[in-house]
Amino acid sequence: MMHARRWDPCIAHRGQEVDKFIVDYFSSPDRHVLLVAGAGFDPRSTAVATRLALTPASISAVLFQENRPKPAQGLLERATCNAVTLGAAISKKVVIPVEIFGADGAVIGGRNVVAMLNRQDFSGITDIVVDISALSVGTSFPIIRYLFEQIERGKMLANLHIFVAHDPKLDADIQPVPSDAPGYIHGFKGGSTLDSSAKAAKLWLPQLAAGRSGTLGLLYNFVAPHDTCPILPFPSSNPRMGDELAEEYLTEFESGWSVDTRNIVYADEGDPLDLYRTILRLDDLRKPVFQEIGGSRLVLSPLGSKIMALGALMAALERDLPVAYLEAIGYNLNQSAPAVIAVPNLVHIWLEGDVYPKPRSRLLHDGGIPA
Template sequence: MGRERRWDPCVSHRGAEVDRFIVEYFGGVGRKVLLIAGAGFDPRSTAVAERLKAAGASVRAILFQENRPKPAQDLINRATSNAGSLTTAVGNHVVIPIEIFGTDGAVVGGRNIASSLGKEKFEDITDIVVDASALSVGTSFPIIRYLVERIERGKGPANLHVFVAHDPTLDAAIQSVPSDAPGYVHGFKGGSTLDGSAAAAKLWLPQLATGRRGALGRLHEFVGPHDTCPILPFPASDPRLGDKLAEEFLTEMESGWSVDTRNILYADEADPLDLYRTILRLDDLRKPVFREVGGSLLVLSPLGSKVMALGALMAALERDLPVAYLESISYDLDGSVPLTSSTPNLVHIWLEGDVYTQPRPVLHREGTSAS
C-alpha cells in the first residue's frame, strides 16, 4: 500500500487562475514577500515580478544571475534588459552573480547558490516566492530543497510558492550546449551513493526533450540503469509531440536503452502534479517487488519542460530520489524570439504553508528506511 503523500492533495493554479490568485493573495494586507528569481536571458524572467508589482504586493527580491563561460552577446543583452525590468518592478532587491562552473570546470552552481541563500535573513517575511522560469534545474532544485527543509525544521517563513511560466515552444527554442560532466544535482544524490543501494534495481526515468539525445546518452552511461522508463508529454500543446520524441529517440529506445514500449510513461505537459503522482505510484509499486533482492532505486533526469521538471522535483524531494543531470555550459536562442513573453501561461504550486493541515507527511531522508 502506498505511503501518505505530502502533496496529494496540493494547492495549485494554472493559467488565468494564477493571475487571480496573485491579486487576491499577495495583494492582501499583511503579506510580505521575498521573491527569488533568475535575472537571465529567458523571455519569461519578468512575468511573476511584474504581476506581483501590479497586485501592489510588498516585495523584496533576490535575483540570481547564472554565469557561464563565454556567453553569446545577444544573451548578455537580453539578460541585461531583463535585469533592468526586474529591478524596476522590485525596488528593494539584490542581484547576486552565481558561477555555474569552477575554474577547474567542475559544476558548482548548486553549491554556490545554496551557500548564498544560507547567508540571507528571512525575518518579517510571510511568503517566499520562487520563480523557476529563468533558473536552471541545477540552481532551482537546490534553492527549493533548501527552503522546504528550512520550513520543515520550523525556521520559517511558513509559506513557500513556486511559479513556472509554461511555454513548450520557448523551451524547445532554447537549445542548451551540455557540458561533458554528468553528475547529480546538488542536494539530490538520494540513495545513489550509499553502500546499501549498490544492489538495488536501478530504474532511470529520463524526461525526453527535443535536441537532447547527446545529453541523455551521456546520462544513461553515467547512471548505468538496469531498466529505463522514458517520460513523454501527453496531453501536450502539440498533440504529436510525444510521437515526434519517440521517433527522435527511436534508436536509443530500441537498442541503446532496450525500452519495452509498455514501460513508456506519459504525463500531462502542463500539470506538474501529474508527473509527481506518476513517479510516486511507480515507486510504491516497485518497493515490495524488489524489497528482498536489494531494493529499488529510481533515478530522475528532468530535461525539457520546466513544468514537468517541477513535478520531478516534488517527487525527488518527497522520496529523496537522485536527480542525474548534465549542466549546460552555454545556450543558443534564435534571435527571432521576443525579448519578453507577453502572455506566459503561469503555473503555481503552493509547496508549503498554513493552507495545509499539520503535521505534514514527512520527507524521506537519505540513508533512512524507505519501507
C-alpha cells in the same frame, strides 16, 4: 504498500487562475514577500515579478544571475534588458552573480546558490516566491530544497510558492550546450552513493526533449540503469510531440536503452502533479517487488519542459530520489524567440505553508541539503 502523499491534495493554479490568485492573495500590505528568481536572458524572467509589483504586498527580491563561460552577446543584451525591467518593478532587491562552473570545470552553481541563501535574513518574511522560469534545473532544484527543508524543520516561518511560466515552444527554442560531466544535482544524490544502494535495481526515468540525444546518452552511461522508462508528454500543446520524440529516440529505444514500449511513461505536459503522482506510483509498485534482492532505486533526469521538471522535483523531495543531470556550459537561442512573453501561461504550486493541515505526511527520508 501505498504511502500517503504529501501533496495529495495540493493547492495549485494554472492559467488565468494564477493571475486571480496573485491579485487576491497578495492584496494585503501585511504580506512581506521575498521573490527568488533568475535575472537572465529568458523572456519569461519578468513575468512573475511584474505581477507581484502591482499588488499592495511588500516585495523584496533575490535575483540570481547564472554566469557561464563565453556567453553570446545577444544573450547578454537580453539579460541586461530583463534586469532593467526587474529593477523598475522591484526597487528593494539584490542581484547576485552565480558562477555555475569552477575554475577546474566542476559544477558548483547549486552549492553556490545555497550558500548565498544561507546568508540571507528571512526574518519577517511571510511568503517566499520562487520563480523557476529563468533558472536552470541545476540551480532551481537546490534553491527549492533548501527553502523547503528550512520551513519543514521549523527554522523558517513562511509560505513557499513555486511559479513557472509554461511555454513548450520557448523551452524548445532554448537549446543548452551540454558539458561533458554528468552528475547528481547538489542535494539530490538520494543515497545513490551509499554502499546500501549498490545492489538496488535502478530504474532511470529520463524526461525526453528534442535535440538532446547526446545529453541523454551521457546520462545513461553515468546512471548505468537496469531498466529505463522514458517520459513523454501527453497530452501536450503539440498533439504529435510524443510521437515525434519517440521517433527521434527510436535508436535509443531499440538498442541503446532496450526500452519495451509498455514501459514508456506518459505525463501531462502542463500539469506537474500528473508526473509527480506517476513517479510516486512507480516507486510504490517497485518497492515490494525488489525488497528481497537489494531494493529499488528510481533515478530522475528532468530535461526540456520546466513544468514536468517541477513534477519530478516534488517526487524527488518527497522520496529523496537522486536526480542525474548534465549542466549546460552555454545556450543557443532561436533568433525568432520573443524578447518578452506578453501573456505567459503561469503555473503556481503552493509547496509549503499555512494552507496545509498539520502535521503533514512525513517524508520517507530526511537527508538534508548541505549549506
